[in-house]
Amino acid sequence: MTIEKCINEFDVDDVIFEEGSTGRELFVVLDGKVDITKSNGGHRTTIVSLGKGEFFGEMAVIDGSSRSATAIAAAAGTKVMRINHARFVYLVSQQPAFALMVMDALSKRLRASNAVTYQAAAKP
Secondary structure, eight states: OOGGGGEEEEOTTOEEEOTTOOOOEEEEEEESOEEEEEEETTEEEEEEEEOTTOEEOHHHHHHOOOOSSEEEEOSTTEEEEEEEHHHHHHHHHHOHHHHHHHHHHHHHHHHHHHHHHHHHHHOO
């Protein structure tokens, strides 16, 4: 498969994937901006905004679970590259630096999540 077939372009507010959907792909932002959001009833909250060089969708590509959030293009001409499960496993096995980059990002995201959880629990 050529790399061009793995690249998708989105306009503002285009949904890349929805919370609860299945997927075995990780996405890398090549250009533009992607908002990762959670919905509660009719209200949508942006968890994080990602830009060029950042990735998302790693939990589903690793464990095969449903998507934990919705990814929405937040800039016109947003381009993302899809990395399917097989290619992800290959990259992790053949490129230790790639595996370390993913682990580093996961660790930072978990620490941020833990901090938010702690702050919420500590409120009287």
